[in-house]
Amino acid sequence: MKKIIGKVVVFLLAVNAIIILLITPSEKANIGECNEFACKVNNFRLFASIDLYEKKEKIGTIKGNIFNNIIIEPLKMVGKDGKETANTSYNFNKQNARYIYVKENLTAEMVKVEKLFGSEYIICNKEGEKIAELKVKEKNKEGKIYDNQGELIAEFFYNYFDANIVDIRISKKCKLEEETVIMIFSAYYSDQNNKRK
Numbered sequence: 001m002k003k004i005i006g007k008v009v010v011f012l013l014a015v016n017a018i019i020i021l022l023i024t025p026s027e028k029a030n031i032g033e034c035n036e037f038a039c040k041v042n043n044f045r046l047f048a049s050i051d052l053y054e055k056k057e058k059i060g061t062i063k064g065n066i067f068n069n070i071i072i073e074p075l076k077m078v079g080k081d082g083k084e085t086a087n088t089s090y091n092f093n094k095q096n097a098r099y100i101y102v103k104e105n106l107t108a109e110m111v112k113v114e115k116l117f118g119s120e121y122i123i124c125n126k127e128g129e130k131i132a133e134l135k136v137k138e139k140n141k142e143g144k145i146y147d148n149q150g151e152l153i154a155e156f157f158y159n160y161f162d163a164n165i166v167d168i169r170i171s172k173k174c175k176l177e178e179e180t181v182i183m184i185f186s187a188y189y190s191d192q193n194n195k196r197k
Contacts, residue, residue: 029144031152031171035178038159039166039186050186052077060085062186074098075186077179086179088187098187102179110134110184112191119143119192123176123184132176134184143188145174145181156185 038053039062050062064075064087076087091097096112106126113120123132123145132153136143142157153174159165166189170181 029152029155031169033172034169037168041164075190077183086183088183100180100183102177107177107180110187154181
């Protein structure tokens with residue numbers, strides 16, 4: 001009887017290991033040297049915020065219209081010192097478009113392009129020229145930013161062991177400011193959560 005129980009336990013552990021391997025991305029994308037961030041979503045009934053971590057140290061918080069589709073409120077990033085370092089605003093002249101500001105300077109505009117499977121955003125500079133593209137897989141569990149040459153410069157993916165954590169990797173070759181990339185992913189996350197309601 002003990003042998004049977006032991007075999008069942010080993011079998012269940014093997015099945016769990018296989019399931020984890022299947023749902024976890026096989027490898028992080030090869031983007032060379034990069035900076036890594038973790039975003040932890042804090043969801044309270046009427047308020048949500050995203051805590052931003054670098055090397056397990058909290059470096060800021062993103063607040064705003066994350067889970068609220070009634071009030072149109074832009075996102076803003078606040079550093080450890082309490083000062084605003086980046087924010088977004090809606091472009092009401094274009095459908096599904098946001099401006100991204102870092103230290104009060106317009107650094108990018110993201111415009112959603114409707115796709116049958118997955119999501120795609122065109123990232124433009126302040127002159128309106130395309131500089132990058134965000135592509136998100138169908139199940140919205142991972143997204144990648146490519147520059148105009150098609151080179152991967154940043155990615156995000158959900159942590160499969162904690163659905164409230166999103167990991168972000170930004171290549172050292174990325175010409176966009178890190179705050180801009182983080183706000184692009186946060187704006188996408190906010191749009192997706194509002195869309196699900």
